[in-house]
Amino acid sequence: MDTPVIYADLNLSRTSRLENSSRSFPPQDICQGPSCHQLALKLGCAVILLLVLSVIGLSVSVVVLIQKSSIEKCIVDIQENRTETTERSPLVECPPDWHSLHNKCLGVFHSTSKSWNDSRSDCSEKESSLLLIQDQEELVSLWGLIQGLQKNDIHLFWIGLHYTLPEENWKWINGSVFNSDILKITGTPEENKCVVISKQKMVSETCDGENKWICQKELKPVK
Numbered sequence: 001m002d003t004p005v006i007y008a009d010l011n012l013s014r015t016s017r018l019e020n021s022s023r024s025f026p027p028q029d030i031c032q033g034p035s036c037h038q039l040a041l042k043l044g045c046a047v048i049l050l051l052v053l054s055v056i057g058l059s060v061s062v063v064v065l066i067q068k069s070s071i072e073k074c075i076v077d078i079q080e081n082r083t084e085t086t087e088r089s090p091l092v093e094c095p096p097d098w099h100s101l102h103n104k105c106l107g108v109f110h111s112t113s114k115s116w117n118d119s120r121s122d123c124s125e126k127e128s129s130l131l132l133i134q135d136q137e138e139l140v141s142l143w144g145l146i147q148g149l150q151k152n153d154i155h156l157f158w159i160g161l162h163y164t165l166p167e168e169n170w171k172w173i174n175g176s177v178f179n180s181d182i183l184k185i186t187g188t189p190e191e192n193k194c195v196v197i198s199k200q201k202m203v204s205e206t207c208d209g210e211n212k213w214i215c216q217k218e219l220k221p222v223k
Helices: 002-024 034-088 116-125 136-150
Strands: 099-101 104-114 157-164 169-172 193-197 202-206 211-218
Touching (some): 099 136, 104 116, 104 136, 104 157, 116 157, 116 211, 136 193, 157 202
Parallel strands (some): 157 211
Antiparallel strands (some): 099 104, 104 211, 157 169, 157 193, 193 202
């Protein structure tokens, strides 16, 4: 009767040890719990944050490079402009008895009178052309020059503007069309009419009439 009791005790002890050992190991589905999900979420957020920071860093680098390139280009342009200015030196001047006005040299000839065509030919012989007026500001400056030269005398001066056919409009001798919105002409526009200027206005006159004239030429470098 003693033998069966001993065997019963051994079997219980072994069963108890197996149960205890099985409890000591972690369950197979432990990573499916809430803590595992939170860890994965944190890792995902960290990766996204790193990607965003990388993109921002690259964008900043590109902007810096573009700005640096623009600055370098500006520096090069400035240096080229300085070189151009230096190469153009010394300053320009007009021939004797000619007057500098709005980047032009003006020859005001009032000692004799000629027709419009003869005045144009005289300017060509002087390596110049009859005056071309760009805008109202230049015209006002020209009036000031004429008044200073003539004082109390009253003269009319041919300029490089005449009426052309078959276009039937005013044209400058360089082929450009007269802009009536900028400058105004007193008198009728018709065949064989050319324009003179007085101290105060631009007037339509017969081209065969004789008047003073004004030539213009470009400023020349000082040698």
